[in-house]
Amino acid sequence: MTRFEPELSRDGHGAYRLLRAVLDGTVRHFEASLNDPGMAQRTRLTALLRGAEGTAFGREHGLDKVESLQDLRSAVPIRAANALTPWLDRVAEGERSVLTRERPVQLLETSGTTGAPKLLPVTRSWAKTVQTAQALWTLGLIRERAEVTAGKILTVVSPAVHGHSTGGLPIGSNTGRIRQAQPWWMRRRYAVPYPVVEIPDPLARQYAMLRFALAAEVTSLTTANPSMVLLLCRRLQEWRGPLSKDLEQGTLREGPAQDMDGARRKRLERKLRPMHPPEDWAPGAIWPLSTVNCWTNGPAAYFAARLPEALGREVPIREVGITASEGFFAFPLAQDWPGSVLWTDGHLLEFVGDDGRARFAWELEEGAQYRLVVSTEAGLWRYDLADIVEVVGWCRETPLVRFVGKAGRYLNAVGERVVAAQVSTAMAAAAEAVGARPVGFTVRLRLGEVPRYEVAVEAGHLELMMAFDVALAEQNVEYAGKRKSGRLDPPVAIEVPPGTYARYRLLRTRAGAPEGQIKDPILAVDEPEWEMIQRAAGEAP
Numbered sequence: 057m058t059r060f061e062p063e064l065s066r067d068g069h070g071a072y073r074l075l076r077a078v079l080d081g082t083v084r085h086f087e088a089s090l091n092d093p094g095m096a097q098r099t100r101l102t103a104l105l106r107g108a109e110g111t112a113f114g115r116e117h118g119l120d121k122v123e124s125l126q127d128l129r130s131a132v133p134i135r136a137a138n139a140l141t142p143w144l145d146r147v148a149e150g151e152r153s154v155l156t157r158e159r160p161v162q163l164l165e166t167s168g169t170t171g172a173p174k175l176l177p178v179t180r181s182w183a184k185t186v187q188t189a190q191a192l193w194t195l196g197l198i199r200e201r202a203e204v205t206a207g208k209i210l211t212v213v214s215p216a217v218h219g220h221s222t223g224g225l226p227i228g229s230n231t232g233r234i235r236q237a238q239p240w241w242m243r244r245r246y247a248v249p250y251p252v253v254e255i256p257d258p259l260a261r262q263y264a265m266l267r268f269a270l271a272a273e274v275t276s277l278t279t280a281n282p283s284m285v286l287l288l289c290r291r292l293q294e295w296r297g298p299l300s301k302d303l304e305q306g307t308l309r310e311g312p313a314q315d316m317d318g319a320r321r322k323r324l325e326r327k328l329r330p331m332h333p334p335e336d337w338a339p340g341a342i343w344p345l346s347t348v349n350c351w352t353n354g355p356a357a358y359f360a361a362r363l364p365e366a367l368g369r370e371v372p373i374r375e376v377g378i379t380a381s382e383g384f385f386a387f388p389l390a391q392d393w394p395g396s397v398l399w400t401d402g403h404l405l406e407f408v409g410d411d412g413r414a415r416f417a418w419e420l421e422e423g424a425q426y427r428l429v430v431s432t433e434a435g436l437w438r439y440d441l442a443d444i445v446e447v448v449g450w451c452r453e454t455p456l457v458r459f460v461g462k463a464g465r466y467l468n469a470v471g472e473r474v475v476a477a478q479v480s481t482a483m484a485a486a487a488e489a490v491g492a493r494p495v496g497f498t499v500r501l502r503l504g505e506v507p508r509y510e511v512a513v514e515a516g517h518l519e520l521m522m523a524f525d526v527a528l529a530e531q532n533v534e535y536a537g538k539r540k541s542g543r544l545d546p547p548v549a550i551e552v553p554p555g556t557y558a559r560y561r562l563l564r565t566r567a568g569a570p571e572g573q574i575k576d577p578i579l580a581v582d583e584p585e586w587e588m589i590q591r592a593a594g595e596a597p
Contacts, residue, residue, distance in 0.1 A: 057422060058449035060456065062087060062389050062397075064195060071205040072198050079195055082188055089401035090452040093417045096400040100431075101125055104404060107181065107433055111153045113143055117437070129414060134406075134429050134438045137174055147435070148175045150223020155435025162217070163227045165568060166381040173568060175227060176381055182434040185402045187237060189384035193377060196389035197276075201372070203346040207275030208247035210343075211235065212265070212284050212572035215254050229570040230381040231280075247272035249327060255320065258565040259312040262291055264324065267302055267313070271331060274343035279572040280376065282350045282359040283496070287558055289366040290495075292337045299333065306330035338368025349374045353395075353459045355476035355578045358484045362493070378459055381573075382441060383432050386457055395448040395456035404431035406438070407445070420455045422447045427463045465581055467499065469507035470543045471534055474499075476578040478531040485530075486523035494520070496557030498589050499547070500580040508545035512580075512589050514556050521549045552593035560592035 216232030298311030377387030386396035407426035
């Protein structure tokens with residue numbers, strides 16, 4: 057059994073000791089939960105039940121009679137997001153005491169690749185739980201990277217509020233909400249002022265973000281998806297001409313900023329001063345980056361592996377943990393950990409195995425994979441997050457897990473069941489083998505007398521497909537068998553023009569998806585997903 061220690065003692069450099077002292081009570085509670093996750097989860101259940109007293113959901117499910125974790129399983133079925141829609145709609149319409157006795161203060165808009173947006177409620181107690189998890193993650197980061205505290209933070213977030221529900225509740229993104237919830241001294245450390253986040257056009261927003269970041273000593277860059285970091289690296293090269301002019305003039309008027317609202321530009325330009333453009337436009341040369349924080353596991357692995365080359369030098373890449381708009385469920389405390397420790401002192405967590413049986417954290421087995429089900433103070437009861445996690449070790453008595461992929465997202469023509477993580481790993485191996493550097497790629501199943509995989513790829517070629525075929529066979533024994541027997545034909549490349557995947561992100565952002573959380577479209581499991589890639593390929597830059 058692989059075990060790790062939290063290593064959150066009071067000893068360390070000055071910035072760490074200060075934050076550790078502020079979080080002393082939080083750390084003690086956290087370490088107690090590591091020693092006894094069962095007690096932590098029972099305590100969570102008590103708090104959740106108290107928060108559901110007198111609610112419509114509580115009455116319908118008899119939550120007043122629930123006294124144990126086993127009782128909860130009998131009272132409430134596991135539900136996917138769409139099954140909770142009737143209750144979520146009532147919250148959005150302004151009805152009180154639907155899911156929680158505590159009144160929601162906001163709704164978070166979140167959606168899948170093509171699905172209809174969900175509006176998830178935010179309560180103050182839930183927000184505090186999420187903030188506590190983030191503080192513990194930050195404590196681990198600062199313990200290892202003292203230099204982070206010497207400079208500015210660059211984050212990619214979407215607006216905290218961009219509209220209101222029919223019931224009058226603010227609607228926005230979780231990333232923007234978290235940024236705005238930070239204490240004043242933390243908000244001062246951001247390289248980009250919040251009004252930039254509120255720029256409506258995604259291209260103008262990215263341009264303004266880079267314009268401000270170029271004027272700062274950025275030591276930490278954080279966003280969920282590593283492909284967003286790669287996009288910013290490409291944008292710096294693409295916009296170096298207009299950015300140079302704006303830097304020299306102390307303005308925000310070139311490139312995509314040309315069409316920006318005049319009043320907004322005037323307010324932002326007050327914060328800018330003339331400066332010399334950088335000679336080397338690689339982020340690792342521009343900034344004293346000491347860490348890039350993003351997802352590194354599952355389908356994100358391919359893009360995370362490309363970061364050092366894009367940044368221009370080796371920069372530590374740190375996993376941000378298993379987090380979503382629904383909550384913060386696990387986080388690493390050290391960069392060299394193979395996974396994230398479950399946050400049993402935060403949300404109520406269950407894990408469904410291949411046998412369909414739900415388990416609790418202390419019932420998991422190392423090496424096994426499970427589907428994550430959560431219950432939270434925001435009113436999500438036994439909510440199927442559809443995230444597949446694998447147990448990779450233990451921190452005291454609590455499992456460490458890593459993200460594998462989304463449940464139900466796989467390609468399957470003749471029983472091979474190829475998942476996104478296998479495609480990501482195979483493409484990385486294939487690219488290395490032939491010296492290719494695909495900017496983005498999407499695989500779909502093309503049915504026929506003999507099925508085959510079609511791969512939309514930006515910057516690919518025939519040799520890449522041959523290597524991809526071999527690498528995917530190494531990742532998936534069923535795929536290898538079907539290829540060998542002739543039940544699957546070789547995969548074929550569909551080359552898409554330069555900028556396709558940048559335009560894909562732009563389309564998603566303009567449709568309302570949070571910019572920093574857009575997932576890489578590695579698999580197209582249905583026709584609408586494939587059509588969006590083709591639309592991005594066909595649109596003018």
